[in-house]
Amino acid sequence: MHIRLTTEDLTRVRFESSPLWETAASIRALQRQPTIHRPWVDATRTALAGSPEPDKASYLDILSTVVRPRGYMADALTPTPVRHGTFADALADVAAVEPEIWRDNLEYVRRFDPVPRVVETVDRLLRDLPAGIANIVAALDWYWELAIEPWWPRLRSLQLADIDWRLSQLSRHGIHEVFKSLHPSVAPTTDGLEIMRDCDATGHPAPGSGLILVPNAFIWPETLVLNVAPFVPTLTYAPRGVGRLWETASPTPTAPLAKLLGRTRAQILAQLDVPMTTTQLACALDLAPATVNTHLKVMSAGGLTASLRTGREVFYRRADVGESLLIGA
Numbered sequence: 643m644h645i646r647l648t649t650e651d652l653t654r655v656r657f658e659s660s661p662l663w664e665t666a667a668s669i670r671a672l673q674r675q676p677t678i679h680r681p682w683v684d685a686t687r688t689a690l691a692g693s694p695e696p697d698k699a700s701y702l703d704i705l706s707t708v709v710r711p712r713g714y715m716a717d718a719l720t721p722t723p724v725r726h727g728t729f730a731d732a733l734a735d736v737a738a739v740e741p742e743i744w745r746d747n748l749e750y751v752r753r754f755d756p757v758p759r760v761v762e763t764v765d766r767l768l769r770d771l772p773a774g775i776a777n778i779v780a781a782l783d784w785y786w787e788l789a790i791e792p793w794w795p796r797l798r799s800l801q802l803a804d805i806d807w808r809l810s811q812l813s814r815h816g817i818h819e820v821f822k823s824l825h826p827s828v829a830p831t832t833d834g835l836e837i838m839r840d841c842d843a844t845g846h847p848a849p850g851s852g853l854i855l856v857p858n859a860f861i862w863p864e865t866l867v868l869n870v871a872p873f874v875p876t877l878t879y880a881p882r883g884v885g886r887l888w889e890t891a892s893p894t895p896t897a898p899l900a901k902l903l904g905r906t907r908a909q910i911l912a913q914l915d916v917p918m919t920t921t922q923l924a925c926a927l928d929l930a931p932a933t934v935n936t937h938l939k940v941m942s943a944g945g946l947t948a949s950l951r952t953g954r955e956v957f958y959r960r961a962d963v964g965e966s967l968l969i970g971a
């Protein structure tokens with residue numbers, strides 16, 4: 643996917659902390675259960691199962707339909723974030739999205755993943771679209787209270803710390819260096835950003851809308867892009883230190899593995915869901931690059947990781963031994 647950025651767009655790049663985008667991404671994380679979020683997944687599954695809400699099964703069905711485990715997520719679920727907006731503000735924006743946008747999104751979900759359960763849920767939502775939108779909003783509100791609101795101070799602190807660091811990076815090195823450090827799949831070009839992911843979105847926003855960058859813990863190990871009108875182009879990325887987000891809830895991503903390898907090496911191994919450079923690992927875990935490099939040398943020598951070179955950059959990935967250790971932990 644390519645996001646075209648004019649000179650005017652570059653003057654309107656801004657960062658935003660968004661409880662709604664974090665909530666939407668967490669619905670996918672709950673379905674995929676990435677290792678680094680395991681403490682949250684376990685706690686949230688328990689909280690949702692224990693909810694007295696009579697419509698909870700229907701709500702979970704709706705949310706897992708508009709947010710598929712992989713690929714498409716309904717654009718109307720994450721409208722342009724408002725500066726300093728609350729979750730209630732964002733929920734009102736979801737409810738205010740034009741019904742025809744919701745209709746297009748839901749029909750795309752049905753085409754994208756036409757399994758019987760998804761088709762049945764989409765048909766039910768479309769049968770009475772205003773009521774369907776109201777049910778989506780109600781499901782989001784219920785889910786937020788149980789799954790995200792209890793953890794929001796911790797998540798928001800991580801987001802704000804990342805934004806502060808990147809603004810400092812911007813003042814020292816410029817916007818291109820900021821873009822380069824966002825995610826391994828994001829690369830600045832002469833006329834914008836190239837994001838290495840499949841997407842067939844059409845109807846892109848008009849030039850001059852700007853770009854919103856949203857740190858998002860639950861989007862790891864990917865990015866999430868909104869690049870369709872009438873919304874402002876938005877790119878989410880995992881913030882620095884996401885690998886240590888749940889450290890107080892669970893001392894390590896996988897405690898037995900940490901006893902074997904040491905806490906930091908276990909975190910590095912768990913973080914390598916996608917190949918990453920030393921710098922990218924250091925950002926994700928909030929460690930010094932030299933510290934990460936030292937650990938990677940030991941881990942590579944032990945067969946836990948392997949390296950691959952792309953141009954001047956060296957990426958590290960989990961080797962078969964490391965993958966087996968993580969699965970068995």
